[in-house]
Amino acid sequence: MTHHPRLIAVLAGAVVLTLGLSGCVSAFIPKAAPTTSTPTGEAxxxxxxxxxxxxxxxxxxxxxxxxxxxxxxxxxxxxGAGEIDIALVRHPTTSGDRVGSLLVNPGGPGASGYDIVKNSLDFVTDDVLQSSFDIVGFDPRGVGRSSAVTCYQPEQMDEYLYGLTTAARGTDAWIAELEASSADFGAACAENTGPLLAHVDTESAARDLDLLRAVLGDEKLNYLGYSYGTYLGATFAELFPDKVGRLALDGALDPSTTNFQVTELQAKGFESALRAYLEACLVGEDCPFSGTVDDAMNTVGALLASVDVSPIIAGDGRQLGSNALLTAIITPLYQQAAWPMLSQMFAGVMTNDVTAAFGLADQYNGRQADGSYLDNSSEAFSAINCVDYAYNDDPASMRAQAAEIETAAPIIGKYMSFGDIGCANWPYKFSGERGEIHATGAAPILVIGTTNDPATPYAWAQSLSEQLDSGTLVTYEGEGHTAYNKGSDCVNRVVDDYLVKGTVPSEDPMC
Incomplete structure (x- = not known):
């Protein structure tokens, strides 16, 4: 049996943005909302x-x-070579003071902008934006209800995401098992997806953004992008600087980073967030840990090492190995409000009860209780990342990088390394060149960063805001992934004023 170590290259926004959500939004559509669009008619x-x-x-x-x-x-x-579908959903403005359309992307890559707007509008936008814009969610190419990447049936996805290797981690035999698993997955994606698989790159998705802008009737793009959505928005700005309206990029990626640099910084970010959780846990109630923070960190490391060698069997027969446990650990670290779920999960694993651990890992992977998968986010995540970055399949290089990652994050870094294996032999290769994005000539662009964001480290927001010729940084001093509409009145006010009025802060408000 083999296990594919899920690439933690960029945030799986579908999980992060649904974590802890319940119910649907209470929305209303004005009777006057037009049933057809009026394209711009531009040349x-x-x-x-x-x-x-x-x-x-x-x-x-x-x-x-x-x-x-x-x-x-x-x-x-x-x-002329073919067409694809892009699925859209909109919530028309709730007032007569319409600014235009606001396109929203929740991240991933692979997260559904359609679902997040349709089911959880109040999570991604506040009343101010809803009263000023038609809020438009869309599934990027390869994702969800749009023309989508298709790879495996649910049972095959279970084996791919949760299956275990027979060889010891890091050995030649272990690498060979993962390479075979990844090659089989890529071949299935190519066979079941067809020509689309070669065209799910972010540049193509950014060109779709411009197309949607024009079809919706907007002369300029107004856009709110979270996590990976910041890279999509920045790519649009680089391609179409004269079409930039108001772009708010929250939880920024640094477009110039390599896949290895992304993984190394995220390992440090999640380890920092884990330490912050443990600091709060140890002085709170119902904490499954004792001693110092370092003691607790070592306990987490011992748990990961233990299940890496001796997985714990769940009630449904699945085995919790180190990769699934790592997924269960990082999922609640995206939002501070979810930390109690982490305590519950750790308490269970310490007594060989992995129900909560699999619940969190399943939430991250979009797996439902009946064994089906909610969407294709895991498949799209791999397909898009594999054509957006360059990878290498040299074991010596991967081992050297793994050592660096483990040095940067001694507790969890070991289990986030060797990520290149998943894409090194993908059916389609990265054909571009990763580099800085300047978007010369674009209108002001807002970049929001959270100081202890584990998934998109604050340094990336600093870097992107500096790269962009018209970038303006908004800092949120706090925990968790992304900042807008997460409880900071300061961040909300700055973002709302920018998107609605075009007001750009004269300096970083340091919220």
Whole structure:
């Protein structure tokens, strides 16, 4: 049996943004909301004109929202080579003071912007934005209800995500097992997805953003992107600086980082967040740990090492190994409000009860209680990352990088290394060049960073805001991943004023 170590290259936003959510939004649609769009009618290349000139047909859907489907080119370098669907949902403005459309991306890559807007509108936007914009969620190419990546049936996904290796971690035999598992997964994705698999890169998705902007009738793009969504938004700004309206990028990625640098910094970030959790736990109630913070960190390390060698069997027969336990640990670290779930999970694992651990790992992976998967977020996550970064399959290089990651994060780093294996032999290779994004000529762009964000470290927000010629940094001094609409009145006020009025802070407000 083999286990594919889930790439922690960028945030699986589908889990983060649904963590702890319940119910649906209470929304209303003004009777006057038009049922068709009015494209901008701007001049574009003749091959793209039919796409930019299409009229969206909005229909009522659940939660008093409106839904539509746009058509985009499969390949922007050859628009006549085929078409794909882009699924959209919108919540029309609740007032007469409409600014325009606000497109929202929750991250991932692989997270559904359609679902987050349709089911949890109040989590990603506040009343101020809802009264000023038509809030538009969309599934990027390869994701969810849009033309989507398809790889495995649920039983195969279980084996791919939760299966265990027979060889010891880090050995040649262990690497070979993972390489075989990843090769099988990539081949299945290629066979079941078809030509789309070669065109799920972020640059293509950013070109879709421009297409959606024009089809919705907006001369400039107004956009709120979380986590990976910040990279998508920044890529749009680089490609179309003259079409930038107001872009708020929360939980920023540094576009110039390599896959290894992403993993190393995230390992440090999650270890820092784990330490912060333990500090709070040890002075609180119902904490399963004792002693100092260092003692507790060592206990976590011992638990990971123990299940790496001797997995714990769950009631459904699955075995909790170190990779699944790591996923269970990092999932609640995305939001401070979820830390009590971490205490419950650790208490269970310490007594060989892994129900809560699998519950958290399943939430991260989108696995439901009946063994089915909620969406294709895990498959899209891999497919998009594999064509967005360069990877190497040299064991010596991977071992050297693994040593660096473990030095940076002594407790969990060991279990976040060797991530290149998953994409090194992917059917389609990264063809671009990772580098800084300047978006020369773009209107001011807001970049929001949280000082102890484990998934997108604060240093990335600092870096992106400096790279962008018109970048402005907004710092939130706190815990958790992303800051807007998470309880900071300061952050909300700055972001709302920027998106609604175009007001750019003269200096970092240090919220």
């Amino acid at each position: 574009v290349d003749s091959a793209l004109a039919p796409f930019y000139g299409q009229v969206l047909q909005w229909s009522d859907c659940d939660n008093e929202m409106q839904c539509a489907t746009a058509i985009a080119p499969l390949d922007y370098s050859d628009p």
